[in-house]
Amino acid sequence: MKTILVVQGKGGGPKTATARNLAVAAAVAGLRVGTLDTDPQGSLTFWHGQRPGDAVVIAHEHRLLSAIDRAPTPDGLDLLVIDTPTAIEVFPGPTAILFDSADLVLAPVRPGPEDLVSMDAMLPYLRARRRPIRLLLSQIQPRLRETVDAREIVGRMGTLAPVMIPQLQEVPRSFTAGLGTAEIAGTRTGPLFRDLWAYLAEEMGI
Ligand SMILES: Nc1ncnc2c1ncn2[C@@H]1O[C@H](COP(=O)(O)OP(=O)(O)OP(=O)(O)O)[C@@H](O)[C@H]1O
Ligand SMILES: [Mg+2]
Numbered sequence: 001m002k003t004i005l006v007v008q009g010k011g012g013g014p015k016t017a018t019a020r021n022l023a024v025a026a027a028v029a030g031l032r033v034g035t036l037d038t039d040p041q042g043s044l045t046f047w048h049g050q051r052p053g054d055a056v057v058i059a060h061e062h063r064l065l066s067a068i069d070r071a072p073t074p075d076g077l078d079l080l081v082i083d084t085p086t087a088i089e090v091f092p093g094p095t096a097i098l099f100d101s102a103d104l105v106l107a108p109v110r111p112g113p114e115d116l117v118s119m120d121a122m123l124p125y126l127r128a129r130r131r132p133i134r135l136l137l138s139q140i141q142p143r144l145r146e147t148v149d150a151r152e153i154v155g156r157m158g159t160l161a162p163v164m165i166p167q168l169q170e171v172p173r174s175f176t177a178g179l180g181t182a183e184i185a186g187t188r189t190g191p192l193f194r195d196l197w198a199y200l201a202e203e204m205g206i
Helices: 015-028 045-048 092-101 113-128 145-157 172-174 188-206
Strands: 002-006 031-038 058-062 079-083 103-109 131-141
Touching: 002 015, 002 092, 002 188, 015 031, 015 045, 015 058, 015 103, 015 131, 015 172, 015 188, 031 045, 045 058, 058 113, 103 113, 103 188, 113 131, 113 145, 131 145, 131 188
Parallel strands: 002 079, 002 103, 031 058, 031 079, 103 131
Antiparallel strands: none
């Protein structure tokens, strides 16, 4: 089983949107996927509870970060996607366990200046964990100058995923429906999350 840990320093990251859409993209690609929600807010758990009965199966567990005392090892999965709360540094022990269990750390970043500053501040911590890190520009507006600038800035911080996720209302709508956009026909971000999964799968040697 491979594990992807989704982290970001700034609230509203978009960590949960990335975790659930990636999980769905991998499940649609045929993997046995599970999600682990370590955030007390439980957004991912709510989303999972909304999944329609005929949607592709995703296993799910809600275990608070504070309660993580060993690496998660769920049975019968090919991929585990872990969603985290914002202030992971509040629980250094559990956070270290999750990092150690991760085959890849995925950090979504929005192109706004506050997010870039927050990501920059988090980088020393991320690098110190010595796990492969991929940065994902998300909630972008392609035509804005800030997007071009952010691509350059984030590209200097580390390895950028070759996919950028645009800011589109289909993403929050899919939250309420308990879906990922990769399983909704005609979405624009669906194919992008599939491409993101294909890229990460190759990076992890799946
Ligand atoms: N590509 C997108 N386009 C439009 N809205 C988005 C997109 N990605 C995420 N959002 C929305 O942005 C908000 C924050 O996203 P999300 O909940 O994923 O962030 P988060 O990092 O998990 O936040 P928290 O720190 O509170 O857990 C949500 O309303 C979500 O639906
Ligand atoms: Mg969240």
